[in-house]
Amino acid sequence: MTEKIARPRPESFFSDRFNVTPGLMDRLLGSNLVGRVDDADIYLEYRVNEELVLEENVVKKASRHVSQGAGVRAQSGTRTGYAHTDDLAVKNLEEAARQARAIADRAGQSGVVAVAGRGRPHDLYTLAEAPIVTELTRKLDLMRKIDAACRAADARVTQVIVALTSEEVVMLIATASGWTVGDVRPLTRLNVTAIAEDGGKREIGSFGGGGRVPFDFYLEAERWKRFAAEAARQATLKLTAVDAPAGAMTVVLGPGWPGILLHEAIGHGLEGDFNRKGVSAFAGRVGQKVASELVTVVDDGTMVNRRGSLNVDDEGTPTGRNVLIENGVLVGYMQDRLNARLMGAAPTGNGRRESYAHPPLPRMTNTFMLAGQDDPGDIVKSVKHGLYAVNFGGGQVDITSGKFVFSASEAYLIEDGQVTKPVKGATLIGNGPDALTRVSRVGHDLALDEGVGTCGKDGQSVPVGVGLPTIRIDEMTVGGTAVGR
C-alpha cells in the first residue's frame, strides 16, 4: 500500500520527482547568489513519517505524513537571509533565492569566504529494509505483543500505550562553492508507556529505544520484551516511592540516559553560536579547566546506527568525533559553517536543522563521557548519604547564567553506601561551568542511551543521543519536597 522509497540516490530523487536537477541548483546559486555573498546553499528535503499508536490494545492512531520543501540561504558577514517553500516549482525556488539574497545585498561582504563542507560522507545507516517500508501488519502485531507483555509483567498495570514512529528523510544540499551532497536517513523509535494503579494511587512509567535501524532491531535479543517489562517496572516502582529529599547532597548517576547531564550542563554552552555571540557561560574559556581531570566529553556524530548520527550534517559537512572536554580542560566548540567562519575555526559537522523550514544551527549529535576506572558498585558504596538517579525525563539550560536542570524519573536514596528506597521524581539543578568540577568518581561502565532523545533549540527539534558511565558528583541540589533529611 505504501510507496516505497527504494534507496534513492538523492540527486536523481529530486530531479526525477520534482525536476530539480543539480544543474538547476547550480544555476540558482550561480546567477542569484555567487559573488555577492560569503556563503550560500540550497537544501532540498523530502520526508515521510508514519506514526502508529496502540492504546487499550486498539490502534488509536495510524497516520502518515509527507512533507517536502526547499530552503535557500545566503550569508554575508553575520547576516543570514533564509527563504523556504514547500512548493518545489522553479519559480518558487527563484523567488526564495531572490528573498534570501536581498539580505546580503544590503551589506558589503565580510571578505571571509566560507569553508566548504567538503569531505567524504560516512556510511552509517545503510539498511537492508528501511523501517518506513516494513509492512504495517508486522508492526501492529509486535505492538499488540508488547501490550500483552507489559500487562503480564505486573497485575497493577491498568493501561498500556505503545507508540511506533518510522521516518525517512531524503536530503540534498548544494553550496555556492560547488559542493553537492545528499543523504537518505532512516529513523525509528518505539515507546512503551504503562499506567499502574494500586489502592487509589496511580503512576506512570515509560521506556523505549530506537535509532537509524531497521524494524528488526526491536526483535533482536527480544529487545521489545525488555522495553515492555521496563515500562511496567518503572510505573509500579513509583507506586511505593517516598518523597524525594530537598537540598544539596552527593548524587550518583547511573550509566546511559543520565548522560542528559552532559547535554544540558555543558553541551549547549559549547555550541558555536552562543560562544561567537559571547552569551554562553563558557565563552572565551577554551584551554581552561571546566571539569575534574577524570572528565573527557566527546560529541560523536559518526556512530553506526545511532539516533544522533549523520553521514553529513544539514550543511553537507561530514560529521566527526569532536572532543569537547579533555581531562577536564575545555578544548573545543561545536560548529556549523556560519559560526566556524566567523570564529576562524573549522566546521565540525554539527550544523543541523529540524527541516527545510529552518536555517541550520550548531547542535549536538551523540554526546557522552568516556569511561573511567572505577567499579560502579564501589562508587555507590562510597556515598554515606545521597541520591542514586538512573533514569531521567527532560532537561533544560539557561546558557547565559549556566544554570541547568534535569528531572529524575527513577531515583533511590543512598543510605550508608546502600541503595535503599525509591523516591518520587525530582528535578536536579546545577551550574554548568562548575557542576563537572565536582565529579569525583567515574565508572568503567560507559553506556549510550537506548535511542529516544530529542533536543529543542530555537523552536527546532532534532534527534540526539547521550551517554555516561556511572559517576559520582560530590554536591548537587536535589529539588524534592522532604526537607531536613
Place this chain on the structure above:
Amino acid sequence: MSEVDPSLLVDVLKRAGARGATAADGFLIEEQSFSASVRLGQVDTVTHSREQRLALRVFSGRASAAASTSDLSRDSLERVVDEATALARVTAEDPHAGLPDDSELIDHVPDLQLEDHEGPEPTPEQKIELARRAEAAALAADPRITNSEGAEYFDRRARYAYATSHGFARGYSTSAFGLTVAPVAAKDGEMQRDAWYSYARRRRTLEDPESIGRTAAARALRRLGARKVKTTEVPVIFDPDMAASLLRSIAGAASGPSLYRRASFLLERLGTRVAAPTVTIVDDGLLPGALGSRPFDGEGLATRRTVLVGEGKLESYLLDTYSGRKLGLTSTHHASRDGAGVSVGTTNLMLLAGTTPPAELIGSVKSGLYVTELIGFGVNGVTGDYSRGAAGLWIEDGRLTFPVEEVTVAGNLLEMFDRIEGIGNDLVLRDRVSAPTLKIARMVVAGD
C-alpha cells in the same frame, strides 16, 4: 488574504468516498510568514516562508486513519487519500470513533476580528526597524546591558478551511504579529539574560518597541548578583507568566486523552473542589481579536466560553468528539488539528483576576520567593507532583530583596492550587494562556 478555497478539500473528500471511506474530514492550512532578527544593531537572520498543509482523517466504519501532506499537487493528494483509506482498513474498529453529528456543526462563522486588514503592508526594512528599536532601547537602558541575544520581529498570516464528507465546508483567516528582545546584563564576570515580548493579532496593537526593550533590560538587570538560598519551606509568589505555566499543567490534566488513559491527577474529580474557592479558570475562544480565539474547533464545532474551574470546583473537562464519547460525555469543542490528526487544545485559557495589587501580595510575605523564571520538565501529569528549576527574587519583610537562582520549587499541583491564598488584580492577556500574580501559601524551595 482572502478566504481559502475549500474546493480542493471537497475534491479530496470525494475521492476518499470513492476509495471506500464511509466518512472523512479534512483541514487545510495555508500560511505565509516573515521574521527578522537583529543583534547588536545589525541584521542577523531574515526568513521568508510560504507553507501549506492538508490533513485528512478517514473512517472505514468505526476504524480510522490520518494522513497529511505539504504537496498539494493532484498526484500527491491522490496518493495521500489512497494511503489513508488503506491505513483505515487495517486499523481496528473503535466504537467511539467518528465525526461529530452534522447537527452540531457550526452554521454561522462569527467574525472574531482575527485578521488585520489595516494597510499598507510595511516593507521588510520597516519591520526590521521595529526589532532594531526594541534592542536599541534595551542596550541603552543601562551600562550593564553589555550584550544581546538579539531582537526578533515576526508576522504570520494563515487561512484555515475545514470540510467533511457530509458537505460541511467553512473557513477563516488569521494574522499574528510579535516582537521579542533578549538582552544580556553583565557585572563582575557574571552574565544574566532575560527577555520580554509582545504578541498581537493586529500590528497596531503590538506594544511599543522601546517599552518592550526597557522591560527586557530591567528583567535582565534585576537578576545580576543572583545566589542560592538555603533549603526551606516558604510562601511562593508566581509572576503572571509563571502562573500561566501552572494553568497549562491543569489544562493538560483536564484534557480528554489524559483522562481516558487514566493518566491525570484530575481523574474522577469532576464536580469536586480542586482549588481554593477564590480560583476560577476559564477557556474563552470567543474573545474578539484575542490570540487564542477561533470561530470553530478542529472538528467544525462552534467555539465557546468554558468554565474549567468555577470558584475552586472542577466544572468541565476539555474534550474533542472522540474523548467525549469515550468518557460518556460530549465534546466541549476543544478539538485541535495538528499534522498528526485530532487532539485537544485550549483557546484563551485564563485564571480570572482577583482584587489584590501584586505589591500587596508581596507585602504579605515575611520571607519567601517571588518566581520570575521556571526551567525543566518536572511536572508529573498523573500524580500532579511538581519540581522545577526556578529563578526570581527573595522576599524579606514584604519587600523584594536580592535575586535568587539555582534553586527548585516543589510541591503537588493539587496542593498548590488548594493553597492559593492570594490572586493579583493584574490579569493581562499577553498570550494564549494568561494568569494574574498568584501567591501559594507554602512550597519547598531547595538550594544549599
